[in-house]
Amino acid sequence: MLTNKIALIAPNKNFTLRALDLFGEWGEKIHVAVATKEDVVTIGQQLSERGADALICYATFNETIKTTVNIPTVSLRPSLLDLLQCLQAVKNWLINNGKTVSSQPVVGLIGDAIGTDAAAVAAILGIETKNLSGEQREDLSEIAAVVKEVTIIDDNQPCEPVSTFHTVPCFQVTVGRETVFKALQQARELVMAGRVERVKLEQFKAIMEFTGEGIIAVDSRRRISYINHTAERLLNKSREQIVGKLAAAVLPDINLDDTLRYGQTRVAPLTSGDQSFTCRIVPMLIGGQTVGAVLAINEVPFSVRDKDKANKALDESGYKAVYHFEDFITANPFMQETLEAAKSYACVDSTILIHGDTGTGKEIIAQSIHNYSPRCQGPFVAVNCAALPESLLESELFGYESGAFTGARKNGKKGLFEQADKGTIFLDEIGEISLSMQARLLRVLQQREIMRIGGDKVIPVDVGIIAATHRNLPELIEKGAFRRDLYHRLSILQLRLLPLSARTEDIPPLVETIGRKYAAKLLKKTLQFSAGAMNILTRYRWPGNVRELEGVVERLMILKKDTLVTAEDVNKVLDISRQCLNDDVRTVPKGTMEEIEYAIIMQVLKETGSHELTAKTLGISTTTIWRKIKSFQNERQHFNLQ
Numbered sequence: 001m002l003t004n005k006i007a008l009i010a011p012n013k014n015f016t017l018r019a020l021d022l023f024g025e026w027g028e029k030i031h032v033a034v035a036t037k038e039d040v041v042t043i044g045q046q047l048s049e050r051g052a053d054a055l056i057c058y059a060t061f062n063e064t065i066k067t068t069v070n071i072p073t074v075s076l077r078p079s080l081l082d083l084l085q086c087l088q089a090v091k092n093w094l095i096n097n098g099k100t101v102s103s104q105p106v107v108g109l110i111g112d113a114i115g116t117d118a119a120a121v122a123a124i125l126g127i128e129t130k131n132l133s134g135e136q137r138e139d140l141s142e143i144a145a146v147v148k149e150v151t152i153i154d155d156n157q158p159c160e161p162v163s164t165f166h167t168v169p170c171f172q173v174t175v176g177r178e179t180v181f182k183a184l185q186q187a188r189e190l191v192m193a194g195r196v197e198r199v200k201l202e203q204f205k206a207i208m209e210f211t212g213e214g215i216i217a218v219d220s221r222r223r224i225s226y227i228n229h230t231a232e233r234l235l236n237k238s239r240e241q242i243v244g245k246l247a248a249a250v251l252p253d254i255n256l257d258d259t260l261r262y263g264q265t266r267v268a269p270l271t272s273g274d275q276s277f278t279c280r281i282v283p284m285l286i287g288g289q290t291v292g293a294v295l296a297i298n299e300v301p302f303s304v305r306d307k308d309k310a311n312k313a314l315d316e317s318g319y320k321a322v323y324h325f326e327d328f329i330t331a332n333p334f335m336q337e338t339l340e341a342a343k344s345y346a347c348v349d350s351t352i353l354i355h356g357d358t359g360t361g362k363e364i365i366a367q368s369i370h371n372y373s374p375r376c377q378g379p380f381v382a383v384n385c386a387a388l389p390e391s392l393l394e395s396e397l398f399g400y401e402s403g404a405f406t407g408a409r410k411n412g413k414k415g416l417f418e419q420a421d422k423g424t425i426f427l428d429e430i431g432e433i434s435l436s437m438q439a440r441l442l443r444v445l446q447q448r449e450i451m452r453i454g455g456d457k458v459i460p461v462d463v464g465i466i467a468a469t470h471r472n473l474p475e476l477i478e479k480g481a482f483r484r485d486l487y488h489r490l491s492i493l494q495l496r497l498l499p500l501s502a503r504t505e506d507i508p509p510l511v512e513t514i515g516r517k518y519a520a521k522l523l524k525k526t527l528q529f530s531a532g533a534m535n536i537l538t539r540y541r542w543p544g545n546v547r548e549l550e551g552v553v554e555r556l557m558i559l560k561k562d563t564l565v566t567a568e569d570v571n572k573v574l575d576i577s578r579q580c581l582n583d584d585v586r587t588v589p590k591g592t593m594e595e596i597e598y599a600i601i602m603q604v605l606k607e608t609g610s611h612e613l614t615a616k617t618l619g620i621s622t623t624t625i626w627r628k629i630k631s632f633q634n635e636r637q638h639f640n641l642q
């Protein structure tokens with residue numbers, strides 16, 4: 001055990017003796033060890049193990065040692081004043097010996113501790129130098145050929161061999177007493193700061209031991225730096241087995257990328273043996289920089305079997321989100337930023353509004369947000385507000401009590417808000433709901449409670465709300481068709497999805513991913529698209545966006561006998577959609593855009609007999625079909641038209 005908590009690592013015996021003299025003079029009992037380049041790491045580690053709180057290391061030793069010991073180190077090298085004193089003596093010698101300082105008196109500098117600083121100070125004094133620090137001892141004879149007048153060496157080089165090989169005088173730059181004193185002071189301050197930090201750390205650890213949650217800290221290099229007892233118990237592993245290990249090796253379920261790279265908080269399931277836990281991953285921030293992550297592991301009271309059962313129940317109810325952010329293919333920078341924003345939104349509980357045309361991926365984003373959020377274990381309930389008449393939408397959303405209306409179930413019915421409890425409700429086509437429904441919805445958003453139709457009980461609901469629309473809601477507000485207060489409630493966090501025509505760089509990767517998906521589904525080989533084929537695909541307008549693109553790739557997959565898709569193939573397949581539309585347009589009477597659209601939809605609906613097939617034929621979603629029919633009929637009613 002060291003008596004004093006500070007130790008010095010010196011480069012040679014002379015240095016040691018001088019340092020010991022100084023420490024003796026100041027009444028300091030500092031342990032001084034001599035090291036070489038080869039054994040300095042071992043000596044540093046030994047001193048640290050023997051209880052040193054800080055090391056003062058001679059110049060270049062410090063660079064080698066500071067990353068190998070876990071105590072602070074202070075570098076001890078000649079200060080500028082030390083260099084100035086030595087170089088002034090050299091200058092005086094040159095002058096006294098009749099050498100002209102500025103006319104080629106070559107002064108050799110040897111030693112890593114004096115390098116560039118000495119050259120700079122010499123330049124100020126008008127002395128020309130040559131750095132010989134890289135030269136080997138054996139080459140000292142050659143130094144004589146270069147060094148015309150004087151050699152200056154650092155503390156690490158004894159003067160003797162230099163003077164043996166050539167006759168020029170040798171001056172040594174020594175670390176002065178002032179410099180040693182400053183290093184000692186600095187080491188003391190670091191020890192003090194370290195003590196304060198250690199006390200804080202002990203307090204922090206004590207607090208961490210008292211929290212009910214398992215806590216694991218991970219540093220920026222993804223190594224586990226701390227684990228509390230609860231986490232040891234939950235993972236059934238000891239501190240020794242975990243600390244210092246890579247997080248990925250110990251916790252393979254946990255993905256730290258989003259937290260360490262983007263500073264995001266997220267929640268993820270964590271399994272250990274047959275136990276399942278919920279893990280919150282929070283960034284560790286210092287001055288706005290992410291320097292690591294803290295994992296808070298929460299014991300959830302169900303086993304893997306129960307979890308499977310719960311998942312099965314979710315599967316059976318159909319209220320399950322299948323998409324994750326990775327499923328959203330995009331190479332467009334704006335959309336990539338949108339995905340990042342969506343990930344951040346997933347970590348908070350505010351209402352999110354997604355704008356985007358049909359088929360741009362609003363539902364994928366809504367599902368991904370749910371799966372990324374702390375609500376991911378709960379249900380994901382999607383409601384298409386345009387697909388249901390108002391009375392039905394109301395009873396679907398809020399449920400009803402027994403006998404609430406004729407035809408109501410005997411025992412009443414839970415509404416979708418209740419079914420989405422602890423999960424997320426996705427209100428698609430929110431722009432289509434009536435003003436009275438908007439008023440009811442506003443109350444739910446404000447109070448997070450509902451009342452069933454025919455009931456008098458207030459039921460609290462714990463749901464995340466995501467709404468989506470293709471409509472320009474501020475425009476609807478101006479027309480009096482959408483409540484401003486509801487809009488403000490809904491749009492706390494907003495996301496905008498670009499139409500496919502505004503992000504054509506997404507078309508090749510989407511074609512590839514969709515192609516692979518259908519190839520697997522239809523047990524076929526993947527398609528190769530010629531440059532001409534891809535050119536047409538990227539120039540097409542894609543009114544039905546990604547959904548339409550999916551339809552085109554699926555059609556190609558079915559129709560193609562070989563795997564190479566040419567421009568002609570693409571034109572043919574795109575022509576089917578165009579023809580379908582054009583033929584129908586020719587058969588409908590002239591009228592407004594809405595009237596023509598309505599007529600086309602009704603005609604295809606008559607031919608196909610199903611909303612799904614109509615949607616597929618026209619390259620739009622069933623939601624859009626429902627919405628267009630409904631909005632056309634509403635308008636007719638509103639204006640009393642036939």
Ligand SMILES: Nc1ncnc2c1ncn2[C@@H]1O[C@H](COP(=O)(O)OP(=O)(O)OP(=O)(O)O)[C@@H](O)[C@H]1O
Pocket residue numbers: 327328329330356357358359360361362363364365428470510546547550620621622623624
């Ligand atoms: N970026 C994308 N990457 C991969 N698939 C996508 C992407 N965007 C959309 N899709 C696919 O396109 C189809 C339509 O997506 P989605 O239902 O999410 O669109 P939407 O905007 O909700 O449409 P609508 O408003 O008409 O309901 C889905 O099959 C989805 O898988």
